[in-house]
Amino acid sequence: METYFPTPILDEESSGLLKMISEHGGYAYVSMLAQAAAGDTRAAEAAREMAWEQLHSGPWHSVLPVWRDAFSMACLHVARHHCRDGEFKEALRVLDMGVIMGGPLLRKDLDSAIETVSFRARIREGEKNGEPAGASSENGRRLVSEEEFDKAELLRILPNRSLSCKIVVKRSGLSLEGFLREYFLSGSPVIITDCMAHWPARTKWNDIDYLKRVAGDRTVPVEVGKNYLCPEWKQELIPFSQFLERIRLTGNSSDVLTYLAQHPLFDQINELRKDICIPDYCFAGGGELRSLNAWFGPVGTVTPLHHDPHHNILAQVVGKKYIRLYPASLLEELYPYTETMLCNSSQKLSSPSAPKGG
Numbered sequence: 001m002e003t004y005f006p007t008p009i010l011d012e013e014s015s016g017l018l019k020m021i022s023e024h025g026g027y028a029y030v031s032m033l034a035q036a037a038a039g040d041t042r043a044a045e046a047a048r049e050m051a052w053e054q055l056h057s058g059p060w061h062s063v064l065p066v067w068r069d070a071f072s073m074a075c076l077h078v079a080r081h082h083c084r085d086g087e088f089k090e091a092l093r094v095l096d097m098g099v100i101m102g103g104p105l106l107r108k109d110l111d112s113a114i115e116t117v118s119f120r121a122r123i124r125e126g127e128k129n130g131e132p133a134g135a136s137s138e139n140g141r142r143l144v145s146e147e148e149f150d151k152a153e154l155l156r157i158l159p160n161r162s163l164s165c166k167i168v169v170k171r172s173g174l175s176l177e178g179f180l181r182e183y184f185l186s187g188s189p190v191i192i193t194d195c196m197a198h199w200p201a202r203t204k205w206n207d208i209d210y211l212k213r214v215a216g217d218r219t220v221p222v223e224v225g226k227n228y229l230c231p232e233w234k235q236e237l238i239p240f241s242q243f244l245e246r247i248r249l250t251g252n253s254s255d256v257l258t259y260l261a262q263h264p265l266f267d268q269i270n271e272l273r274k275d276i277c278i279p280d281y282c283f284a285g286g287g288e289l290r291s292l293n294a295w296f297g298p299v300g301t302v303t304p305l306h307h308d309p310h311h312n313i314l315a316q317v318v319g320k321k322y323i324r325l326y327p328a329s330l331l332e333e334l335y336p337y338t339e340t341m342l343c344n345s346s347q348k349l350s351s352p353s354a355p356k357g358g
Helices: 008-023 027-037 041-055 065-084 088-101 107-129 151-157 176-184 208-215 240-249 328-334
Strands: 170-172 191-193 219-224 234-239 258-263 294-296 302-306 345-352
Touching: 008 027, 008 065, 008 107, 027 041, 027 065, 041 065, 041 088, 065 088, 065 107, 088 107, 088 219, 088 234, 208 240, 219 240, 234 240, 240 258
Parallel strands: 170 191
Antiparallel strands: 219 234, 219 258, 258 294, 302 345
């Protein structure tokens, strides 16, 4: 069977990984994978389903790491079968699932395969449309219209104005030393302006056509519903192009909010990672960057009032967002949940945001 994309780590680690899977009761998986390697598409799908069931056999933290690697392995085989049939978009979907749900062992193979298959898919799409691969439109459709900040909108979403309110100070061109001394060490919030003007994302991410071109066929996890505290809230895995279309259409009362929240998007889609720079402020006080995540959603998205276990720097690339902060001393007055899973969230208060774009 033609390989379509190289998998050096899989080739080297395959026998050892299959042995570990057998030791954990995955005899049927190993049998199916052997048939998949010989060209059997149904066997490849069956092996992936077996690994998928293991990933959902209990709480995520209790899933054995070997089954996450097994899922990655099966995804690579299934993707090859789709490539053989010329189904490059479906191959990308499968590879993305391997990145999102799989283990770290075969991650480099998955990333390399995604790069190769994405290139083939762009060539195919360009040939279909009569355009060269990588062609771009000069006047892309805007995701967010250029408009002044709507103060009336802000007042509408503000909590009871009888509460004390203090505007967070804004600083332009704040030095790293000044940030550390004046804000970080004292635990005071600050809005830093004019430090992202050089990011390619500032213009590129407001172009729907650009976003669809570089990431439209990629699969991303999104949240559907008002917020994660509502009973109707759920999560879905959908193509990024479909997510963008939902954002564009949001505004009718019948539309259900769809939001990409706290997802390592830049670790998954390298083309988008090239459009941003990690601010030096993230490394103030020493230590390493804990996580690099993306939030991307339409007007009307509301995040429940909550607290995170570590410091945050929010880089608002496109659109606008309203954020309300409370001092830690008011914790008991903010009605935190008593359940372990939600103990960082408030039962009664929300921190409304009105993002337009990401």
